[in-house]
Amino acid sequence: MPELTYAGAVNAALRRCLEELPETLLYGEDVAKPGGVHGVTRKLWKDFGDRVFDTPISESAILGSAVGAAMLGRRPIVEIMWADFFLVALDQLVNQAANVRYVSGGRLAAPLTVRTQQGNSPGACAQHSQNLEALFTHIPGLRVVVPSTPQNAYDSMLSAVHCDDPVVVFDNRTLYFGEKQEVDTSAAPAPIGGSTVRRTGSAATVVTWGAITHRVLEAADRLAADGIEVTVLETPWLNPFDHDAVHASVARTGGRLAVVHEANVTGGFGGEVVVRALEAGVLSARPVRIGAADGRIPAAPALAAELLPGTDRIETELRTLARD
Amino acid sequence: MTEDRLEADLAAMWRIRAFEEKLQALHKSGELIGSVHLCIGQEAAPVGACTELVDGDALFATYRGHGWALAKGTPTRELFAELLGRATGVNGGRGGSAYFSAPEYGFYGENSIVGAGASHAVGAALAGKHDGSGRIAMAVFGDGAMNQGAVGEAMNFAAAFDLPVLFVCENNRYSELTPINDMVRNDQLTERATALGIPATRIDGNDPARVRSTVAGYAAEARNGGGPAFVELITQRLVGHYIGDVQQYRTRAELEADGLVEPLAVATSALAGSGVDTDAIEGRARAEIEAAAEQALADPFADPDTAKEHLYA
Numbered sequence: 001m002p003e004l005t006y007a008g009a010v011n012a013a014l015r016r017c018l019e020e021l022p023e024t025l026l027y028g029e030d031v032a033k034p035g036g037v038h039g040v041t042r043k044l045w046k047d048f049g050d051r052v053f054d055t056p057i058s059e060s061a062i063l064g065s066a067v068g069a070a071m072l073g074r075r076p077i078v079e080i081m082w083a084d085f086f087l088v089a090l091d092q093l094v095n096q097a098a099n100v101r102y103v104s105g106g107r108l109a110a111p112l113t114v115r116t117q118q119g120n121s122p123g124a125c126a127q128h129s130q131n132l133e134a135l136f137t138h139i140p141g142l143r144v145v146v147p148s149t150p151q152n153a154y155d156s157m158l159s160a161v162h163c164d165d166p167v168v169v170f171d172n173r174t175l176y177f178g179e180k181q182e183v184d185t186s187a188a189p190a191p192i193g194g195s196t197v198r199r200t201g202s203a204a205t206v207v208t209w210g211a212i213t214h215r216v217l218e219a220a221d222r223l224a225a226d227g228i229e230v231t232v233l234e235t236p237w238l239n240p241f242d243h244d245a246v247h248a249s250v251a252r253t254g255g256r257l258a259v260v261h262e263a264n265v266t267g268g269f270g271g272e273v274v275v276r277a278l279e280a281g282v283l284s285a286r287p288v289r290i291g292a293a294d295g296r297i298p299a300a301p302a303l304a305a306e307l308l309p310g311t312d313r314i315e316t317e318l319r320t321l322a323r324d
Numbered sequence: 325m326t327e328d329r330l331e332a333d334l335a336a337m338w339r340i341r342a343f344e345e346k347l348q349a350l351h352k353s354g355e356l357i358g359s360v361h362l363c364i365g366q367e368a369a370p371v372g373a374c375t376e377l378v379d380g381d382a383l384f385a386t387y388r389g390h391g392w393a394l395a396k397g398t399p400t401r402e403l404f405a406e407l408l409g410r411a412t413g414v415n416g417g418r419g420g421s422a423y424f425s426a427p428e429y430g431f432y433g434e435n436s437i438v439g440a441g442a443s444h445a446v447g448a449a450l451a452g453k454h455d456g457s458g459r460i461a462m463a464v465f466g467d468g469a470m471n472q473g474a475v476g477e478a479m480n481f482a483a484a485f486d487l488p489v490l491f492v493c494e495n496n497r498y499s500e501l502t503p504i505n506d507m508v509r510n511d512q513l514t515e516r517a518t519a520l521g522i523p524a525t526r527i528d529g530n531d532p533a534r535v536r537s538t539v540a541g542y543a544a545e546a547r548n549g550g551g552p553a554f555v556e557l558i559t560q561r562l563v564g565h566y567i568g569d570v571q572q573y574r575t576r577a578e579l580e581a582d583g584l585v586e587p588l589a590v591a592t593s594a595l596a597g598s599g600v601d602t603d604a605i606e607g608r609a610r611a612e613i614e615a616a617a618e619q620a621l622a623d624p625f626a627d628p629d630t631a632k633e634h635l636y637a
Contacts, residue, residue: 058481065446068447070447096437105418165637
């Protein structure tokens with residue numbers, strides 16, 4: 001198995017999709033010759049000719065042309081360079097892509113994949129730091145995935161591109177050039193959905209997704225050193241979401257549930273996870289939501305760190321939950 | 325030959341006019357509900373332009389799109405059924421008046437967001453570049469859409485990649501309820517296209533023959549790799565923006581003047597003395613439309629049990 005960074009895994013998955021699915025196109029701002037501002041799509045244009053191309057800085061035209069091309073039988077993979085940039089062109093995803101199949105009664109479809117990346121990194125400004133996945137989970141007709149590891153990123157991209165509906169893939173740029181890991185690049189594309197138990201323990205179930213999964217695992221390791229073992233359930237797919245796995249795990253961990261995401265708490269998808277668990281009757285303790293403070297994200301790293309959920313805070317809140 | 329063509333065009337325009345007028349009646353009787361935007365007065369555009377599209381081409385229109393769908397061959401009964409919430413509608417009643425599609429006829433849909441379909445046409449043309457179809461795409465929108473950023477983005481995207489997209493702007497002088505000329509400093513909308521390197525022409529949109537020949541020229545160029553083009557059709561709406569719009573913003577004199585230049589009046593006058601029975605043309609159109617509406621009204625309503633279907637594959 002090849003050893004790949006997260007970025008390398010996405011690149012490998014894109015390469016495979018372009019090789020195996022002739023109807024795929026890959027385009028966006030600076031994705032071809034420059035290889036993407038984060039280098040994720042490097043060199044793909046060399047091997048796939050005009051199926052991989054750079055576009056004007058026109059998010060509406062990027063997403064809208066992807067909708068049109070998908071309606072006419074292509075399978076476009078397009079990049080929105082920063083998730084924040086989605087906001088200038090949401091019409092094309094929310095009013096357009098999400099409606100194509102339903103309104104046409106299945107006569108038309110919009111099998112497109114939108115790659116983007118989100119979240120804070122030290123020094124990033126308020127318009128390059130948001131975590132917007134919950135906006136998209138509120139939109140029926142879309143699929144949403146937020147991977148966290150090279151394998152996860154590879155598998156998610158493959159599943160997303162093979163999916164016959166619009167999928168938004170949220171990367172986190174801080175993960176792109178982390179350590180290399182062995183990635184199985186030979187498996188058949190899996191259907192979308194599912195979750196992964198990252199560690200087991202009976203003290204509580206911690207549900208998480210995206211880059212913050214790594215902080216959650218770090219916090220869980222610290223708790224384990226004190227004899228508190230929690231289950232960490234990573235749910236990269238937010239739509240479809242694996243509520244069943246959450247509920248089964250919560251039932252095994254004393255009815256204790258925490259949800260951790262980098263996005264701010266109010267209106268975050270964590271609220272939905274908690275309420276569904278409540279409705280399922282599996283909660284026995286006060287549920288915990290951990291996310292960024294409800295506020296804007298400042299550029300100065302020291303200020304941002306104050307608002308974003310760090311490992312220490314996650315550890316403290318989980319410790320309290322486990323003792324409840 | 326010219327008179328034969330004009331006779332056929334008048335017949336096609338009458339089908340659209342009769343369809344729209346029947347909708348007015350159905351709205352009044354309460355059988356048609358919801359927001360309905362009629363194209364009465366603008367019939368020459370679809371009748372002239374659609375003959376230049378061939379199988380495999382893709383047309384994207386707006387919520388004022390009944391005429392375009394009909395001109396592309398969408399059956400009247402299925403269209404009535406769609407607007408009346410019937411299971412037999414082209415989208416089983418899910419699209420309604422303002423957002424239906426009929427891809428079987430190359431009609432890839434209306435759009436209820438002003439200007440949103442322009443980039444879909446760009447994508448359809450992009451798909452054609454890769455699927456070997458040689459497809460051209462046509463994006464139809466109104467003058468109001470020219471002030472939407474999304475249209476500007478779509479036009480430049482098509483221009484940058486020489487994509488075969490015909491942008492057709494139906495300028496009926498009103499952006500919904502507001503005069504376009506009050507909302508621009510330069511009323512030469514074609515100059516927006518030429519500034520992007522897109523060839524553009526402003527023509528009389530009430531003359532189906534002129535619309536046809538102009539579209540034909542640009543379509544031929546697009547099929548030969550000439551890239552996008554922009555056509556501005558000067559026309560008029562004889563009715564409100566939507567059924568129920570009382571048009572306080574228009575004078576009686578203006579509406580009367582529009583009535584003299586609207587395409588059916590012009591074509592009827594042109595055929596006077598030619599031996600063509602224009603009353604009979606109108607009569608045949610109305611009879612067809614009446615029968616189609618009657619059939620659609622007898623069709624079953626969409627089944628509520630299906631309301632959740634087709635959200636995902």
